[in-house]
Amino acid sequence: MSADKVPDTPVEIVSDLLTKARNIAATCENVPEELSSLLQKALDMTRGLDDYLGKMSARESEPLAELYRKTVTHDWDQVHKDGKTMFRLPKECITGHVEGQTLKMLVHLSRAKRVLEIGMFTGYGALSMAEGLPEDGRLVACELEPYLKEFAQPVFDKSPHGKKIVVKTGSAMDTLKELAAAGEQFDMVFIDADKTNYINYYNFILDSNLLRLHGFLCVDNSLYKAKVYLKDTADDNGLALREFNQVVADDPRVEQVIVPLRDGLSLIRRASPASECSRLKGKITDDEVFRGVRGCSILDRMRLDGKVAYVTGAGQGIGRAFAHALGEAGAKVAVVDLDQERAQQVAEELRLKGITSTALKADISEPDDVQRMIDGIVSKWGGVHIACNNAGVNMNSASEDTSLEEWDRTFSVNLRGTFLCCQAAGRVMLKQGYGKIINTASMASLIVPHPQKQLSYNTSKAGVVKLTQTLGTEWIDRGVRVNCISPGIVDTPLIHSESLRPLVQRWLSDIPAGRLAQVTDLQAAVVYLASDASDYMTGHNLVIEGGQSLW
Numbered sequence: 001m002s003a004d005k006v007p008d009t010p011v012e013i014v015s016d017l018l019t020k021a022r023n024i025a026a027t028c029e030n031v032p033e034e035l036s037s038l039l040q041k042a043l044d045m046t047r048g049l050d051d052y053l054g055k056m057s058a059r060e061s062e063p064l065a066e067l068y069r070k071t072v073t074h075d076w077d078q079v080h081k082d083g084k085t086m087f088r089l090p091k092e093c094i095t096g097h098v099e100g101q102t103l104k105m106l107v108h109l110s111r112a113k114r115v116l117e118i119g120m121f122t123g124y125g126a127l128s129m130a131e132g133l134p135e136d137g138r139l140v141a142c143e144l145e146p147y148l149k150e151f152a153q154p155v156f157d158k159s160p161h162g163k164k165i166v167v168k169t170g171s172a173m174d175t176l177k178e179l180a181a182a183g184e185q186f187d188m189v190f191i192d193a194d195k196t197n198y199i200n201y202y203n204f205i206l207d208s209n210l211l212r213l214h215g216f217l218c219v220d221n222s223l224y225k226a227k228v229y230l231k232d233t234a235d236d237n238g239l240a241l242r243e244f245n246q247v248v249a250d251d252p253r254v255e256q257v258i259v260p261l262r263d264g265l266s267l268i269r270r271a272s273p274a275s276e277c278s279r280l281k282g283k284i285t286d287d288e289v290f291r292g293v294r295g296c297s298i299l300d301r302m303r304l305d306g307k308v309a310y311v312t313g314a315g316q317g318i319g320r321a322f323a324h325a326l327g328e329a330g331a332k333v334a335v336v337d338l339d340q341e342r343a344q345q346v347a348e349e350l351r352l353k354g355i356t357s358t359a360l361k362a363d364i365s366e367p368d369d370v371q372r373m374i375d376g377i378v379s380k381w382g383g384v385h386i387a388c389n390n391a392g393v394n395m396n397s398a399s400e401d402t403s404l405e406e407w408d409r410t411f412s413v414n415l416r417g418t419f420l421c422c423q424a425a426g427r428v429m430l431k432q433g434y435g436k437i438i439n440t441a442s443m444a445s446l447i448v449p450h451p452q453k454q455l456s457y458n459t460s461k462a463g464v465v466k467l468t469q470t471l472g473t474e475w476i477d478r479g480v481r482v483n484c485i486s487p488g489i490v491d492t493p494l495i496h497s498e499s500l501r502p503l504v505q506r507w508l509s510d511i512p513a514g515r516l517a518q519v520t521d522l523q524a525a526v527v528y529l530a531s532d533a534s535d536y537m538t539g540h541n542l543v544i545e546g547g548q549s550l551w
């Protein structure tokens, strides 16, 4: 702690008291050596703690460091004397490095997308949390003093995360009412403004549903310099926080814990819908729609944790995007491709993202390769739950010139290969009594895309749809669902080649969406079809083509 810093947290205050006690002991005669040494040891322990936490926590970004420097060197007394702020703002208000990183970590871990801060000060906490938000995340910061918005904004503007922050100046309670009236909801709320109003903010946030059902609150200063539990507390803020903590502890709507970080940080989460039910008996329909199927929200129902998946043709393009999507949703993924090196590269990408993966080489038109692929996955991971049969080839020729070779090669990969994979994976899945098969068909199964000529491709993909419908109805009563995805024209590097460029213009005029499909446009569909959320769907051809087949 620097010499001019006012002790502000329980640890800093203990440290200050110990320093005083040690100094007194040093001036007294007859103080036992052991007492001095114990005082010194206690002092070293308390003094060193915050420093150590700072050193061992992730480093702050340069904009955060600038905000900190700018805040602690600013003459807040003068600003107040000049009438620029309504209140005299102590620089100790700032959350600072360790708390900032803690808030950022909480945003990350909770995957919050919308955060509300009540009491922004110079924006250190706001920017820390914004750094943890995804690119489309948003943080609304309430601040009474307009001067502080002007102070923080130039630094926000230097950070790539500053654009996620919207500052609302004025009384926080007025802003909360405005947000609630606009139907806004937040995943996380950080309360750090006037202490005597904490209880009002808390009640308003819960009563007006500003905090979404599975959201949580962080409340700063909940230990308030230890005054919340010291008997002789007389100051308003200490008493307000003591009452606040008690109200939260007695509130059946929430679960909470106080983390003794700096001046105390309460983490409060809205309890499960089930506990809200008993309180709201009669006012709600307490069913699976309200509670979620098996208690899971719709997004959780699309998680694939613990599932084993494979994707053929996963070395590039759509297959690679499918492999990433299934892995991101929680599945272990076998990346299968004819090209071993590409498969390995994609498997490595997945591992870098923390996804369990393996690379396999297989030619799906060869029964032995397909069987080896399935056996390998089963022996490595104990089963196959998601079979993504995506590999395919596309050759072009006028129908009168289509060679038998082209026809056979197309059918042997696109239809025979898909059949071999469905059969080999299906046998395992039927034994398990569970499985999700997702075949890649094509919009060409519905319409005849033009002007390119691709008889064998179109016909083989129509076959994939019929294969899917037949298996999907034959196996569903034994727990195996079979569906397919029909992408429209997908934007791949090949499409930008000199020879295809004129065709792209033609295609674009045929697509109501006005653009080609990106592989990322197909990712949610594969996760949905792989998840339990789509259990009632089988034999379906899910067409994703920007409306092209409808024109």
Ligand SMILES: C[S@@+](CC[C@H](N)C(=O)[O-])C[C@H]1O[C@@H](n2cnc3c(N)ncnc32)[C@H](O)[C@@H]1O
Residues within 6 Å of the ligand: 089, 093, 094, 095, 096, 118, 119, 120, 121, 122, 123, 124, 125, 126, 142, 143, 144, 145, 148, 170, 171, 172, 173, 192, 193, 194, 197
């Ligand atoms: C402890 S500081 C906030 C620190 C900040 N969260 C950070 O990360 O550095 C409290 C802030 O709340 C603001 N404040 C106090 N009363 C308020 C109110 N009624 N409405 C909005 N803001 C208020 C103060 O102006 C001050 O800037």
